Amino acid sequence: MKYSIVSLLRNAFSHHQQWPLAWRSPAPKQEYDVVIIGGGGHGLATAYYLAKEYGITNVAVLEKGYLGGGNTGRNTTIVRSNYFLDANAHFYEHALKLWENLSADLNYNVMYSPRGVLNLAHSYADLESYSRRGNAMRLNGIDAELLDLDQVRRMVPLLDCSPQARYPLMGGLLQRRGGTARHDAVAWGYARGADSRGVDIIQQCEVTGFRRDGNRIIAIETSRGTIRAKKIGLAVAGHSGQVAALAGLRLPIESHVLQALVSEPVKPILDTVVTSGAVHFYVSQSDKGELVLGGDLDMYNSYGQLSNLPPIEHAVQSLVALFPCFSRLRMLRTWGGVMDMSLDGSPIIGKSPIDNLYLNCGWCYGGFKATPASGWCFAHTIAQDRPHALNAAFTLDRYAQGRTLDERGGGPFAWAH
Amino acid sequence: MMLIQCPHCGARDVSEFTYGGPADVARPADPLATSDAQWADYVYMRDNPRGPHDELWQHSAGCRRWIAVRRNTLTHELIATAEPGKLPPR
Secondary structure (H helix, E strand, O other), X not given: XXXXXXXXXXXXXXOOOOOOOOOOOOXXXXXXXXXXXXXXXXXXXXXXXXXXXXXXXXXXXXXXXXXXXXXXXXXXXXXXXXXXXXHHHHHHHHHHHHXXXXXXXXXXXXXXXXXXEEEEEOOHHHHHHHHHHHHHHHHOOOOOEEEEHHHHXXXXXOOOXXXXXXXXXXXXXXXXXXXXXXXXXXXXXXXXXXXXXXXXXXXXXXXXXXXXXXXXXEEEEEOOEEEEEEEEEEOOOOOHHHHHXXXXXXXXXXXXXXXXXXXXXXXXXXXXXXXXXXXXXXXXXXXXXXXXXXXXXXXXXXXXXXXXXXHHHHHHXXXXXXXXXXXXXXXXXXXXXXXXXXXXXXXXXXXXXXXXXXXXXXXXXXHHHHHHHHHHHHHHHHHHOOOOHHHOOOOOOHHHHOOOOOOOOXXXXXXXX | OOEEEEOOOEEEEHHHOEEEEEOOOOOOOOHHHOOHHHHHHHHHOEOOOOXXXXXXXXXXXXXXXXXXXXXXXXXXXXXEEEOOOOOOOO
16 A cells, blocks of 8 residues: 555544554465565665565565564664765765655655764864865765864854863864664665565564575575575674574674663754764754764674663763753663674675675674665675675675775774774 | 673773783784685684673773683673683683
8 A cells, every 4th residue: 555645544534543564474485586584674675676676576584583673773863975985985875865765765754854964073183084085975976065163063053162172173074965764664664665566574583594505505494494595685784693604604794782872852952963983972863852872882792782881971971072051961761782893894795605695794883874775786786696886895705805995994803993 | 881800900890991802813823824815814704703702801991911801792791811812711
C-alpha cells in the first residue's frame, strides 16, 4: 500500500486499526539467489537495491535479533559527506544525494533534515586543515564553506565564543547539506521497500556456520535451519570478524565500543549539528527535543554494548564548555554500540577471498550516513560480481597492496581513526 | 568502570592508562625474509576475539610502564595483568 494523504484519511475512518503490516515475516525458503546476513540499514538497503536496480528478488535478509536493533538504532543520526580523500568524498557524496530523495524513493519519511554540519576550528592549525578539506570537497563538487568567528557566532549564538572560553573558537567548516535523518525509519523504509518487491526478511535467525565446497559457500547454517545460497553478502558491522571467522576469514578490523547519550527534551534550541574534532565532541538536537551528544571511542577492544563513565564525563564536560547554557540540563540515558573499526578508518565493500561471499564491513563510526550508498554499491557488487566505480577503492586487499584510505593519517591503529 | 591491576602500582582507574593494542601479535623475526603478505598480516589483520583478549596498556598517568593485560572484551572483566610477555598461557 502506498502511504499518502489519501491512505491516511481512509485509515483515520477506521481509527488507524486497519493499517497493514509494513513487511511480512515469512519462514525461510530452502534456497535463495542471494542471502544478505544482517538486517540493519546496510543489509536492508542492499536487498532493496538488488530488487529495485537489478531485478533480483529471490533474496533473503537474515537478522539475528530484530530489524535495526544493532548499530542502525544506536547511532546519532548524522549524515554528511565532508571527506578529504577522493574515494571517500565521491562515495559519501553519492550517499548524500540518495539521502536527499530517499523519503520519496521509499515512500517512507526518513526525516532527512539538511540542517548543516559545522566543524569548529579552535586554532590556526584547525583552520588550515579545514580550509584544505573544504577546498578538496569543493573540487569534488561537494558544498563546503569556511566560516570566520563572526559567522560561527551568528549561526550558533549559544556557543561560548569569548576569548576566555575553555576551547577558544576561531571559525569553522560548514556543510549545509549535511544534517540528520531518523535512523529507525531508514531501516523500516528499506525493509518495507524490499519486502514489497519480494525479498524475504527473516528475523530471529542467527547464522551459526557455513558449508563449504572448495572455494565456494554452498549453504548457510542458521538457528532456523540450513539455507542454500548462490551468493552471500555479509553486512554485520560490529561483529564482522565473528561472522567472517565462521567462513575462515580474518579481517583488518577491531571491534570497539562507542557511546552516546541524550539529555532531557527541551524546546527547539539548536538547529545545527555542531562538532569539534579537537575536543572530540559533537551535539545536535533531535526532533523530540533531546540533545544528542557523543565523543570518542572508549579506546580499547570491546564487544560489550556497555556504558562506561569516563567517555560520558568527557562528552558532558565538552558540551558544557562549548555551550555554557546547557549546564543545568539533565542527561536521560546513555548507550554503547560496537563499531567495526577498520585499520585505516575506511570501509570495505567488495569481494572476499571466497568466490561467492561479499563483504560490507569496517564502517568505523561512519556507517549510518553511508547507508544508502553502501546498499547501492553492495547491490551492484553482488549483482555484477564486480565493484562499482564508487566502491572500487574499498577492497579488502588494499591493505596488502599499500593502498589504504587513511582519511586522517592515523596509521594502523583501529582506535586512532 | 574498569580497575586495572598495575603490577607495579596496584589497582588503578582505567583513565590512568593508555591502550596499546593486541599483545599477542609478534613482529616478524627476520624482516628480509618476510613477504609483503606476511607484513600486511602482521600490521593489519586481527583475530578480534569476543572474549579473553591479551593486550598492552601503558600506565601513562602512573608509573609510565607498559603492562600486559588479559581482559574479556564482552564483559570487560580483567582476568590477569603482568609484565609484557609474562601473561600465563591461556
